[in-house]
Amino acid sequence: MSAFNLLHLVTKSQPVALRACGLPSGSCRDKKNCKVVFPQQELRKRLTPLQYHVTQEKGTESAFEGEYTHHKDPGIYKCVVCGTPLFKSETKFDSGSGWPSFHDVISSDAVSLTDDFSYGMHRVETSCSQCGAHLGHIFDDGPRPTGKRYCINSASLSFAHAESSSGEAACAGSSPAPASRDKTEL
Known part of the structure; x- marks a missing residue:
C-alpha cells in the first residue's frame, strides 16, 4: 500500500485537524501530562x-546544518526548553x-516515545519527558550495544561541557525548571 493510500485511509475514516507541520502542537498532547509547563x-x-x-x-x-551535527566535545546534551539532561557525548555517533x-x-x-503517523508513514517520535518538547525520532538502525538511533534536532538541544555538566547545572541559553516544582506553570 502506498504512503498516499495509507494516509487517505487514515484520514478518510477519522477527521484529523492538522497544523502546518502535520500534527497538533506540543508533544504532551494534554499539558497536564507534562511535569513542567512553560507559557508559550x-x-x-x-x-x-x-x-x-x-x-x-x-x-x-x-x-547537515544543525549546530551539533558535527559537534564532538565531551559533555551532556540537554533539552533546550527545560534543561533536562538527555544524552551523553559518549553515545553520539x-x-x-x-x-x-x-x-x-x-x-x-x-525521553518519551510516541507513535507518529505524519507524512503517511510510521515513525516513533522522541520528546523530552519533562516538558514535552519535540526532539526528533528514534530508529532501529543504530550501532551496538542498543541498535537504536536517536535522530535529534540540534535546535532542541543545549550543551554543557564535561567540566560543567555534572548534576543539574544550567546550560547557556536555557532556563531549566526548578526541580522542586511539579506540574507547575512557570
Whole structure:
C-alpha cells in the first residue's frame, strides 16, 4: 500500500485537524501530562524561532546544518526548553543522516516515545519527558550495544561541557525548571 493510500485511509475514516507541520502542537498532547509547563509567550521570547518551531510545532531543521551535527566535545546534551539532561557525548555517533545521532539516552525516563503517523508513514517520535518538547525520532538502525538511533534536532538541544555538566547545572541559553516544582506553570 502506498504512503498516499495509507494516509487517505487514515484520514478518510477519522477527521484529523492538522497544523502546518502535520500534527497538533506540543508533544504532551494534554499539558497536564507534562511535569513542567512553560507559557508559550515565554518560550517565544526565550527560544530562537527555529528552536520554537522544532520543539513546540514538531518542526525539523535542515539536514547537515544543525549546530551539533558535527559537534564532538565531551559533555551532556540537554533539552533546550527545560534543561533536562538527555544524552551523553559518549553515545553520539555519525550516522550520516544530517542530524545529531545518539545510540542511547542518559536515563530511561529522560525521553518519551510516541507513535507518529505524519507524512503517511510510521515513525516513533522522541520528546523530552519533562516538558514535552519535540526532539526528533528514534530508529532501529543504530550501532551496538542498543541498535537504536536517536535522530535529534540540534535546535532542541543545549550543551554543557564535561567540566560543567555534572548534576543539574544550567546550560547557556536555557532556563531549566526548578526541580522542586511539579506540574507547575512557570
